[in-house]
Amino acid sequence: MSDPLFELNNQDLHYEGRRILSGLSLSINTGERVALVGQSGAGKSTLLKHLRSLAADRVAWCPQHHGLVPMLSGYHNIFMGGLDRHSLFYNVMNLIRPFAEPKQEIQQLADRLELGDLLFNSVDRLSGGQQQRVAIGRAIYQQRRTFLGDEPVSALDDFQAEKMLSMIANRHDSLVIAMHDTGQALKLCNRIIGLKQGRVAFDLSADQVQPEQLAALYQ
Amino acid sequence: MSHCEPIHRPAPVASSASGLRRVSLVLALIAIICLFFADLETYSANPWNELARMGAGLIAPNFWSSQVIISAVLNTLAFALQGIALAAIAGFLLALVYRLFWVRAFCAFIRAIHELFWALIFIQLFGLSPLTGLLAIAIPYAGTLAKIYGELFEETDPEPRNNLTTTKSLSTFFYTTLPLAWKPLTQYTSYRFECAIRSSIVLGFVGLPTLGFHLETALSEGQYSDAAALLYTLLALIATIRWWLKKSLLPIYLLAAIIYLPPTAIFHWSTFTQFFTVDIIPAPLRGAEVSLLGNSAAASWGVQSAELCDWFMSLWSQQILPGICNTLILSQIALVVTGLIALLCFPLNSVLFFKPLQRYCGDGLLIIGRTIPEYLLAFIALLLVGPSMLPAIAALGIHNGAIIAHLLGRFSDDISLRDDACHGINRYFYEVLPRLYRQFLAFLLYRWEVIMRETAILGMLGIGTLGFYIDSAFEEFRFDRAMLLILCAALLNIGADFLARQLRKQLHLKTTPETL
Numbered sequence: 201m202s203d204p205l206f207e208l209n210n211q212d213l214h215y216e217g218r219r220i221l222s223g224l225s226l227s228i229n230t231g232e233r234v235a236l237v238g239q240s241g242a243g244k245s246t247l248l249k250h251l252r253s254l255a256a257d258r259v260a261w262c263p264q265h266h267g268l269v270p271m272l273s274g275y276h277n278i279f280m281g282g283l284d285r286h287s288l289f290y291n292v293m294n295l296i297r298p299f300a301e302p303k304q305e306i307q308q309l310a311d312r313l314e315l316g317d318l319l320f321n322s323v324d325r326l327s328g329g330q331q332q333r334v335a336i337g338r339a340i341y342q343q344r345r346t347f348l349g350d351e352p353v354s355a356l357d358d359f360q361a362e363k364m365l366s367m368i369a370n371r372h373d374s375l376v377i378a379m380h381d382t383g384q385a386l387k388l389c390n391r392i393i394g395l396k397q398g399r400v401a402f403d404l405s406a407d408q409v410q411p412e413q414l415a416a417l418y419q
Numbered sequence: 420m421s422h423c424e425p426i427h428r429p430a431p432v433a434s435s436a437s438g439l440r441r442v443s444l445v446l447a448l449i450a451i452i453c454l455f456f457a458d459l460e461t462y463s464a465n466p467w468n469e470l471a472r473m474g475a476g477l478i479a480p481n482f483w484s485s486q487v488i489i490s491a492v493l494n495t496l497a498f499a500l501q502g503i504a505l506a507a508i509a510g511f512l513l514a515l516v517y518r519l520f521w522v523r524a525f526c527a528f529i530r531a532i533h534e535l536f537w538a539l540i541f542i543q544l545f546g547l548s549p550l551t552g553l554l555a556i557a558i559p560y561a562g563t564l565a566k567i568y569g570e571l572f573e574e575t576d577p578e579p580r581n582n583l584t585t586t587k588s589l590s591t592f593f594y595t596t597l598p599l600a601w602k603p604l605t606q607y608t609s610y611r612f613e614c615a616i617r618s619s620i621v622l623g624f625v626g627l628p629t630l631g632f633h634l635e636t637a638l639s640e641g642q643y644s645d646a647a648a649l650l651y652t653l654l655a656l657i658a659t660i661r662w663w664l665k666k667s668l669l670p671i672y673l674l675a676a677i678i679y680l681p682p683t684a685i686f687h688w689s690t691f692t693q694f695f696t697v698d699i700i701p702a703p704l705r706g707a708e709v710s711l712l713g714n715s716a717a718a719s720w721g722v723q724s725a726e727l728c729d730w731f732m733s734l735w736s737q738q739i740l741p742g743i744c745n746t747l748i749l750s751q752i753a754l755v756v757t758g759l760i761a762l763l764c765f766p767l768n769s770v771l772f773f774k775p776l777q778r779y780c781g782d783g784l785l786i787i788g789r790t791i792p793e794y795l796l797a798f799i800a801l802l803l804v805g806p807s808m809l810p811a812i813a814a815l816g817i818h819n820g821a822i823i824a825h826l827l828g829r830f831s832d833d834i835s836l837r838d839d840a841c842h843g844i845n846r847y848f849y850e851v852l853p854r855l856y857r858q859f860l861a862f863l864l865y866r867w868e869v870i871m872r873e874t875a876i877l878g879m880l881g882i883g884t885l886g887f888y889i890d891s892a893f894e895e896f897r898f899d900r901a902m903l904l905i906l907c908a909a910l911l912n913i914g915a916d917f918l919a920r921q922l923r924k925q926l927h928l929k930t931t932p933e934t935l
Contacts, residue, residue: 256584267578272598280583283590291590338582 462805476643502556510564516568530562548684567828760820768828
């Protein structure tokens with residue numbers, strides 16, 4: 201086994217002063233595709249935020265509240281993922297008039313995200329599903345090897361969600377994604393962590409998980 | 420001993436209005452006490468006669484001296500445009516580091532000094548030159564814009580910033596914070612441009628060649644037809660801003676302004692060094708270096724510090740203290756009068772009280788009151804009743820009251836009443852006023868600092884506030900006194916600003932500034 205990407209030893213995690221997860225021990229290695237499943241409020245977002253805080257500059261981050269800048273175009277919102285690869289001058293000039301190179305790169309990405317014609321619309325003119333794909337684009341354009349996503353495809357239909365998830369999987373070595381759709385989770389990931397009431401209910405490889413175990417999470 | 424029956428205490432009344440009521444009562448009480456100390460005489464023998472002549476002038480404006488009017492309008496606009504442009508650039512840069520305490524303190528200080536006081540200082544250095552006008556507007560406006568921009572940046576949604584992990588914080592700023600704050604930022608800047616035009620007009624009263632210069636001449640010579648023409652021009656200029664102020668035309672306007680009135684000055688180093696190393700040094704300390712060369716340096720220092728103490732004490736008792744007292748008295752009365760006028764007049768601009776046509780006329784009146792600078796209003800009122808506090812109170816009350824009334828009226832449009840709600844005065848007191856009152860106090864307290872600033876300035880018209888003593892000190896070339904008095908005025912404004920902000924916080928009013 202390679203060295204662990206994230207490691208937690210008997211840790212309590214808090215959100216806004218309240219303890220959400222207690223006594224958590226967990227190790228995630230490079231190359232794993234991990235799905236976090238469980239009811240809302242089970243602690244998935246808190247765990248993801250904590251994982252991000254352990255390695256903020258090494259992970260691509262796709263949060264549940266997209267935090268897009270509404271008046272900027274999809275292009276600029278996606279470009280934001282790559283701000284630290286360029287100089288301040290380059291970034292500011294690109295804001296005024298997009299440079300050819302990132303424009304081409306991001307156009308290609310947008311085509312894969314099925315945003316092709318909408319890339320230069322202001323984000324506040326896009327639908328919920330379109331905004332979510334811009335957020336995915338921004339995370340991918342960070343060009344990191346690990347992807348952390350909190351319900352990244354919740355606003356998309358099944359068909360499109362699957363396409364987006366497999367694109368995300370193809371472009372990252374390791375994934376940790378919170379999902380409410382257990383079917384998607386089993387299809388995409390090789391490790392499933394079930395959270396219930398602030399504790400790990402089970403932590404199994406995808407082919408070992410029983411349907412009853414999944415059902416028990418939501419009871 | 421303690422063998423009492425449990426006393427049944429009624430639960431304390433849970434009132435949301437009590438805090439608002441208390442503050443209002445205290446403000447009113449202070450103003451009533453101030454009335455006993457205020458000079459409210461009318462010194463003019465026959466104000467009605469003068470008023471009739473003014474009315475005749477308003478009916479028959481004389482536009483024939485159009486050459487003068489055109490050049491005055493162009494100068495006014497050139498000063499305002501260049502001033503606001505420089506202020507916006509400087510304010511933006513300062514806003515980037517606004518979280519630093521010293522930057523905030525610096526900005527509070529430069530905006531606490533009124534543009535007319537800045538003008539009086541720069542006239543000593545650069546004469547009546549375009550540079551003087553530019554700096555007098557740009558410096559205090561930069562302080563204000565830095566504050567507003569800084570607060571707008573702070574208020575933006577932090578989520579987009581938090582999702583990015585980059586060490587390039589300035590890049591992040593340009594991609595998240597700036598676009599998020601851009602719209603209110605440009606709106607506020609264009610509102611400040613309107614204020615800059617007013618400031619530019621008022622700078623005419625100390626001699627710069629803007630509309631105010633010609634207005635002062637015409638008014639003090641009793642040429643009311645000429646004055647009326649200038650006044651109508653002023654109103655038209657400001658009322659039409661939204662049609663001619665276009666973002667795309669701004670660079671052209673600015674370039675034209677710089678070509679038309681290059682910000683230059685005839686500049687002598689000797690004046691400069693004289694001003695900073697001699698003129699503004701307190702009189703007893705001047706020549707200190709010379710006497711220190713003598714044998715009895717220690718003794719001479721002792722003598723000097725005693726002299727300095729005397730100098731300060733006599734200035735304190737004869738000018739600073741009466742100046743501050745009069746400024747406080749006048750501004751407290753003006754604040755309450757402003758509030759009363761606003762409460763009385765806001766229905767003029769409210770759909771809840773008037774039909775559209777009546778409302779347009781009513782709002783028109785309010786906009787006129789808002790457009791004419793209080794300095795000009797006070798100057799006109801002074802011609803009628805003489806140099807007491809009365810014209811100043813009227814001018815401050817009308818101008819500021821009209822601003823708040825206009826905004827309150829617009830705010831009241833969002834109130835939706837039941838179909839069977841009462842009408843007329845009942846509606847005013849039972850349905851509308853209680854719902855508006857919190858907002859009204861927020862507007863009024865925000866206006867406090869502005870009223871205080873303007874009160875100090877109105878002294879230059881001969882009312883005994885700080886401006887009176889500052890103006891006299893400049894006339895007598897006693898710049899050391901002038902500087903100390905300006906410092907006092909600045910501290911007074913900073914104090915009022917601080918107090919108003921604390922009150923707003925305590926009353927849970929919006930603490931961020933409105934477009935006022």
